[in-house]
Amino acid sequence: MSKKSAGSRVTADDVARAAGVSRSVVSRTFTKGASVSEKRRKLVLAVAEKLGYEPNIAARVLAGKSSNVVGILIGPLLNPFLADLLDKLSDRLREEGFLPTLFKVGTDGDVKSVLPFIAQYNMVSTIVMGISPSAQISKVFASQSPIPIVLNLGVRRDVEAAIVTTDHFSGGMLAARALLDSGVTKPAVMTRQVETEIYEERAAGFRHVLDLAGVACARSVVTEGSYEAGRAATLALMAGAPRPDGIFFGNDMMALGGMDALRLDLGLSVPGDVAVVGYDDIPGAALGAYQISTIRQPVNKLADKAVGIIVDFDKQGTTDLTSSLIAPVFVRRKTTGSTGAESV
Structure with missing residues (x-):
């Protein structure tokens, strides 16, 4: 031979x-x-x-036969955390014998162009991550597999799917406690204008702890979510009144921009003048020039849980479409004080 x-x-x-x-x-x-x-x-x-x-898996899928394909619908990979989660998820799927297949939505967030392609696949499961699932997305994805999964987009009550997400409300609570423990009396929060559900959950948890402590949230701002947007929004925050002495950034990319605005543009000390907490724990947050205290999302646990649901269904033929909340962790570095709870 x-x-x-x-x-x-x-x-x-x-x-x-x-x-x-x-x-x-x-x-x-x-x-x-x-x-x-x-x-x-x-x-x-x-x-x-x-x-x-090499078996022609694509031919089997297009012919409508059974396959080991898991479809992943995702938006632009602008946040390093999202890229890390996709990487871990893909690795875990392959380890379990599944074939991750990516359907990427452009920067305009329009999914209409990819939905017709999704309908051609006979998938084991479908996963939505990085974009908020609309009724249209959910309906099409749910029709393509018995186990649709919404990954790390908050607790959704309008989608018939297995929900796997970080407990973003608790993450916001951790951020508030870290700032309060740093002596902050005029805290501010910065959120993102896309994926609004998870950012609203983070802000809600943040305000909940402030309310319990009898501290008012001095300012809040919604911005695009990038480094550049975080830098510009921080300058605007600090130019208004009351001037914050602590800022919770809804993601680390905005926190990186905010740090440069505070130190380089305004000449302020962090955390002496303004304490800072980010969210995600991307690699850049730990760099020596920044050392940002942040809320770490449990990326490995998120990937393991999502894949575990698919594996269980593959073995048993049934599963419950339930919500799984995974606890985040506060990571203390140099932008907050030396005390603070590590978990909720």
Whole structure:
């Protein structure tokens, strides 16, 4: 037996003839969960490797046959945390024998262009992350698999799906406690104008702790969510009255911009003049020039939980579409005081 020449694709029929088995045995060998004896499976895999055979998964999917494809609908990867979560999720899916397939929405957030393509796939599960799922998205994704999952977009009550998310309300509470423990009396909060649900949850948890402590939220601002937006919004915050002495940034990218606005543009000390707390714990937050205290999202736990739901369904054939809240953790660095609770 030898590999075919370049340009000549090895087919399942070639493997079947070389192994002395039927084509259906080859097909079952490369189909997740299909019945085939261990002896035949090893034979087919050995022959397939020698011939250089690669199963055409796309053809099976487009033909409407069962597959191990998990569709992931995602928006622009502008936040490093989102890229990290996608990376961990993809790795975990592949480890469990699934094929992650990405459907990316552009910067305009319009999903209409990708929905027709999603309908062509017969997927094990579908995951929405990085964009807020509208009724249209949810309906189409739910129709494409028995287990639609909404990943880290807050607790959704208008979507029939398994919800896996960080407890963003608790994350906001942790941020408030960290600022109050730093002696802040005029706290401000900065949120993002997209993915509004999770940012509103973070802000709500933040204000809840302030209310319990009898401290008013001095200022609040909604911005685009980038480094540049965080820097500009911080300058605007500090130019108004009352002037904050502590800021909770809804993500670390805005916090990085805010830090540069406070120190480089305004010549202020952090945390001496203004304490800072971010959210996500992206790699940049730990850089020596910033050392931002932040709320760490449990990226590995989020990925493990989402994939675990799919694995359980694949084995048992049923699952509950429930909500899973995973606790965040406060990471103290140099932009807050030396005390503060590590968890809610």
